[in-house]
Amino acid sequence: MSRAVAVCHGPFGRVSIYALDRPLVLHAHREAHLIFYLEGGCGLVNVNGRAFRADPFMGAAVNPWEPHSFMPESCGACGLFLVVYLKPEWLAAQTMTPPGSLAFPSSELVVTRELAAWRDKAVEMLLSAHRELNLAPVLMALAQASSEPIGPGLASSLIHLPAECTIDRRVQRACRLLEEHTSYEHVLAYVAREAGLSRAHFFKLFKEQVGVTPTVFANTVRVDAALDRIVLSHEPVTSISARLGFSCQSVFTRFFTAHMGMSPSDYRRALRTVGLTPLQVAHG
The missing domain is CATH 2.60.120.10 (Jelly Rolls)
Incomplete structure (x- = not known):
């Protein structure tokens, strides 16, 4: 395994x-x-x-x-x-x-x-x-x-674009909303509505300008949020799962394993950190 x-x-x-x-x-x-x-x-x-x-x-x-x-x-x-x-x-x-x-x-x-x-x-x-x-x-x-x-x-990742970049403002706003709503189950439909676009048009425009689909982007944001809590806190996996809007821990574990190759608990067991400040740890 x-x-x-x-x-x-x-x-x-x-x-x-x-x-x-x-x-x-x-x-x-x-x-x-x-x-x-x-x-x-x-x-x-x-x-x-x-x-x-x-x-x-x-x-x-x-x-x-x-x-x-x-x-x-x-x-x-x-x-x-x-x-x-x-x-x-x-x-x-x-x-x-x-x-x-x-x-x-x-x-x-x-x-x-x-x-x-x-x-x-x-x-x-x-x-x-x-x-x-x-x-x-x-x-x-x-x-x-x-x-x-x-x-x-x-240093200019696609979610923090320089001012001169010509990316569509609706896509920039969509990226920000996906960052802010990691625990909302129906976030993609919500973001498409906020952008004033049909779901199909929104997905097409987002993929053209960001390089990944809104689904892949949203999953990346969710995995990152999970990693932050796993690494920077002692919060139980069940609590992390609930905070990120998963219906139960088993669904969260399947999601995490599909992206990381192992369960959240296994990842935490193998973890050590270097150079992280007490403030960063406390923030978790």
Whole structure:
């Protein structure tokens, strides 16, 4: 069964070692996302409709908000993967490169010697018994080895667009409403009405301008809200489920597992944090 071997959250984002034996549904992340095969069964990654194999020679690089999915190459086969999620604003703060560049120019990532060395260093640190982990420089080196340059343009995610962007105001408002209503079951119909559009027109316009459907966007927001509470609080999973508007804990667990590959309880058991302030923890 899929499980979290190690999970660490910090100002950089999050990094995990997952044992995966089940598919993950089509989803997206706000973060720049790297996937590296470690051992066991290989995986098939689909990014923006293009599928390729995650194996000892090839990893996956996913830009913020790029829709992607995962499935084991063989039914029931379990593979071990290093999975990295790096916040665009953190990446931008680490570099002085010109704005406007993407995190990764290609989804297919050739595992060079340099890349493998930084990957293995990250794995070693995640599996160590040391309580304090200085992961930030290792993850930055991993990102830079995956793609050069990484520019401050990453800091402009699609939900915080610069003023000069020509995105439709109705879509900008829809993004804000989806962010604000993580616990509302019928939020998509509500947002379409607020935008003054039919559901079909709203979905088409949103997908054209944001790059993902409103459903994928809303699910991303909901997963992020769940992760915040799992990581930054001691709130029981049943309470988190209720706060996010799920009808029962089992429905929430199925939703979380479909996006993360494991249950909320399993994720929390493997979790440790670095560099998070008491204020951030108290906020949870």
